[in-house]
Amino acid sequence: MMTLVYPRESLSAFSGHLAPQYQSSRKRAPQKPLIIMPHTLSELTGPVYGHETVQPGDADLTRQHTGEPLGERIIVYGHVLDEDARPVPNTLVELWQCNAAGRYVHVVDQHEAPLDPNFTGAGRTVTDAEGRYQFLTIKPGAYPWGNHDNAWRPAHIHFSLFGHSFLSRLVTQMYFPNDPLIPYDPIYDSVPKESRQRLISSFDMDATVPNWALAYRFDIVLRGRQQTPMDSH
Amino acid sequence: MAGITPSQTVGPFFAPALTPGKDYPWHQPIANDLITPDASGQRIRIEGCVLDCDGAPVNDAMIEIWQADASGGYAHPADSQRPNAKFTGFGRAGTDAEGRFSFSTVKPGAVAGPDGKPQAPHILVAVFARGLPRHAYTRIYFSDEAGNSADPILALVPPDRRGTLIAQREEKNDSPAYVFDIRLQGENETVFFDV
Numbered sequence: 001m002m003t004l005v006y007p008r009e010s011l012s013a014f015s016g017h018l019a020p021q022y023q024s025s026r027k028r029a030p031q032k033p034l035i036i037m038p039h040t041l042s043e044l045t046g047p048v049y050g051h052e053t054v055q056p057g058d059a060d061l062t063r064q065h066t067g068e069p070l071g072e073r074i075i076v077y078g079h080v081l082d083e084d085a086r087p088v089p090n091t092l093v094e095l096w097q098c099n100a101a102g103r104y105v106h107v108v109d110q111h112e113a114p115l116d117p118n119f120t121g122a123g124r125t126v127t128d129a130e131g132r133y134q135f136l137t138i139k140p141g142a143y144p145w146g147n148h149d150n151a152w153r154p155a156h157i158h159f160s161l162f163g164h165s166f167l168s169r170l171v172t173q174m175y176f177p178n179d180p181l182i183p184y185d186p187i188y189d190s191v192p193k194e195s196r197q198r199l200i201s202s203f204d205m206d207a208t209v210p211n212w213a214l215a216y217r218f219d220i221v222l223r224g225r226q227q228t229p230m231d232s233h
Numbered sequence: 234m235a236g237i238t239p240s241q242t243v244g245p246f247f248a249p250a251l252t253p254g255k256d257y258p259w260h261q262p263i264a265n266d267l268i269t270p271d272a273s274g275q276r277i278r279i280e281g282c283v284l285d286c287d288g289a290p291v292n293d294a295m296i297e298i299w300q301a302d303a304s305g306g307y308a309h310p311a312d313s314q315r316p317n318a319k320f321t322g323f324g325r326a327g328t329d330a331e332g333r334f335s336f337s338t339v340k341p342g343a344v345a346g347p348d349g350k351p352q353a354p355h356i357l358v359a360v361f362a363r364g365l366p367r368h369a370y371t372r373i374y375f376s377d378e379a380g381n382s383a384d385p386i387l388a389l390v391p392p393d394r395r396g397t398l399i400a401q402r403e404e405k406n407d408s409p410a411y412v413f414d415i416r417l418q419g420e421n422e423t424v425f426f427d428v
Contacts, residue, residue, distance in 0.1 A: 006428075008427065008428075010236075010237050011237075013236055013237050013238075013239050014239050014240045014366070014367045015239065015240070015366035015367060016366070016367075017365060017366065017367065017369060017425075019366045022242075022364070022366065023364075024242075024363050024364030025364045025365065025366060026364075027285040027286045027287060027289075027364070027417075027418060028285050028286070028291065028362060028363075028364035028365060028417045028418060029364065029365060029366075029417070029418060030369055030417060030418055030422060030423075030425045031286075031418050031419075031422065032394075032422045032424075032425075034425050034426060034427035035389055035390050035424055035425070035426050035427065036389070036426075036427045037386050037389055037426050037427070037428060038347040039428060040344070040345070040346055040347055040352060040386070041307065041344050041345050042299070042300075042301070042307075042344060042352070042355065042357050043357065043428055045299075045307040045308075045309075046299060046323075047299060047308070047321055047322065047323030048308070048309075048310045048321075049263070050310065052261070053261045054261070055259075055260055055261075058258075058259070064258060081235060082235075083234055083235055083236075083237060084234065084235070085234075085235045094250060094251060095250070096246065096247055096249065096250035096251070098246070104246040104249075105249050105256050106245070106246040106248055106249055106256075107255070108245055108246070108293070109245075109246055120249060120256055120258060121249070121250070122249050122250035122256075122257075122258055122259075123250075124250075124259060158241075158243070158244065158246075158247065158250075160243075160247075160250075160251065166299045166357055166359070167428055169297075169359060169368065170237075170238060170240060171240060171241065171242075171243045171361055171368065172238055172239060172240055172241045173241040173242075173244075187241060187242060187366070188241075190241075190366045191239040191241070191366075192239075194236075195236055195237075195239050196239065198236065198238050198239060199238070199239060199241065220238045221235045221236060221237045221238050222237065222238070223237055225234065
């Protein structure tokens with residue numbers, strides 16, 4: 001079994017629990033000091049969901065209903081890596097998003113945009129032996145939300161990943177390059193400046209499929225690196 | 234060395250993709266019943282509420298748990314011969330309109346601690362919610378375990394806050410329920426860990 005270490009310093013890439021400009025965090029973010037603790041076997045292990053978890057087609061969000069969803073068909077793909085840039089193979093990647101009009105199927109979403117009967121907006125896949133994943137979906141729309149006056153979320157896709165342990169667990173959001181809404185988004189903005197660019201996918205002309213779909217690449221780096229001799233002291 | 238991808242909030246709309254219910258499309262659910270036919274040990278339920286700083290229920294949180302089996306072993310897919318091989322040790326639950334969540338599982342055994350001494354039985358918890366830019370880590374301990382007083386992780390927690398990590402046993406029907414409320418902020422805020 002691979003032994004990885006999870007340096008706490010790497011978490012400086014994350015927002016703190018409280019992100020004041022993001023209103024929902026004010027009443028929910030933990031405020032008392034976090035308790036620093038060593039990583040025990042409990043933290044260093046984690047669930048494994050492999051290829052038996054997914055069915056063929058789970059990664060194609062355009063074919064989950066009788067017809068095809070409306071919107072711009074896109075390929076979203078990338079590598080899942082650890083902090084040493086080594087691939088993370090056979091790990092579950094879950095994805096969810098709104099439709100092309102900016103509406104989620106979730107009952108709580110009452111944005112006045114049409115639901116698409118041919119689009120649920122949920123996908124699953126497992127990375128291959130080289131840590132690669134790929135989804136076929138449609139480009140999500142922007143939508144308004146109540147955070148502040150005339151607030152709009154930039155187009156984004158939610159990702160959920162497991163990796164090698166409970167410490168590598170990650171839920172994040174992928175954005176699209178050159179989206180003019182990104183600078184106004186307090187959720188994107190909650191991330192430290194040095195690392196927030198990592199949330200923006202890149203347009204990849206080489207991965208497009210002519211007459212079929214554009215392509216965006218989103219590589220994801222999870223916590224975890226190989227133990228170096230220094231760490232054992 | 235590559236910089237890690239930042240965490241972002243799970244938001245309010247994860248349920249159709251992540252937690253079984255309306256519109257959930259998956260054949261292999263990731264759900265809140267961890268019990269498998271081969272799982273040894275005592276069947277228990279974990280029940281609780283997620284609350285904000287005003288004590289208002291958080292009705293759009295997702296709780297994930299990770300635990301050892303009854304013998305103190307963590308699931309490892311490469312070892313299909315071990316006892317409880319089908320027990321994954323992982324569960325996921327969304328909160329309902331009243332902020333409640335629950336799990337059916339078995340009570341975990343003691344596992345090794347940082348210096349080889351045993352840790353008291355515990356379950357790891359990750360809390361995700363709208364308003365949390367990153368998930369919060371906590372632990373469930375059990376009110377009827379004598380080993381709590383010697384647990385090396387509980388010992389790191391100021392004594393007046395340890396109680397927030399200890400699920401209280403209640404007798405319900407045929408199996409015990411352990412009540413574990415999660416107070417995200419405010420008075421009696423649950424202890425969260427920097428891991």
